Amino acid sequence: MTQPPNDEPTAASPEELREQVEQTRHALGETVEELAAKTDVKARAQEKATAVKEQAGAKAAELTGQVKVKATEAAHLVQEKLPDPVKDKAAVAAQQVRAKAEQAGQVWQDKAPQPVREKAQYGAQAAKDNRTVLLVAGGVAVAAWLLLRRRGGR
Numbered sequence: 001m002t003q004p005p006n007d008e009p010t011a012a013s014p015e016e017l018r019e020q021v022e023q024t025r026h027a028l029g030e031t032v033e034e035l036a037a038k039t040d041v042k043a044r045a046q047e048k049a050t051a052v053k054e055q056a057g058a059k060a061a062e063l064t065g066q067v068k069v070k071a072t073e074a075a076h077l078v079q080e081k082l083p084d085p086v087k088d089k090a091a092v093a094a095q096q097v098r099a100k101a102e103q104a105g106q107v108w109q110d111k112a113p114q115p116v117r118e119k120a121q122y123g124a125q126a127a128k129d130n131r132t133v134l135l136v137a138g139g140v141a142v143a144a145w146l147l148l149r150r151r152g153g154r
Contacts, residue, residue: 064132071135 037043079087109117127134 064136067136068132 082090108120112120
């Protein structure tokens with residue numbers, strides 16, 4: 001018999017030898033699986049893409065929260081700086097707008113066909129559900145418009 005590698009003890013019986021062979025096969029199988037995983041470029045790229053997507057989602061959520069906080073702070077600052085007569089006029093105007101909107105809504109309910117009303121309600125609900133995304137997109141659009149306008153005026 002030959003000397004086993006790494007000074008492993010030799011098997012005293014055929015059962016022990018079979019057990020050692022099985023352990024070696026198991027270890028070799030795990031090593032092959034690890035090597036195969038390292039060479040699977042597509043799977044590694046998908047894992048990396050998933051990780052980047054999760055990081056981007058977390059960063060977007062963080063930035064959205066920051067934008068909400070800043071917008072709230074700005075709104076409070078503007079309200080604090082407004083004179084009382086302006087606030088009063090704004091409240092009256094807002095009430096008038098609400099009344100007109102209710103009237104328009106009633107006309108809409110009376111005159112619009114049912115399928116059109118259902119689609120409009122679906123769209124309104126989608127807009128409410130994605131309000132932050134719409135506000136951010138609108139802000140980006142305004143910023144882009146201002147930048148293009150500034151560049152065009154030079």
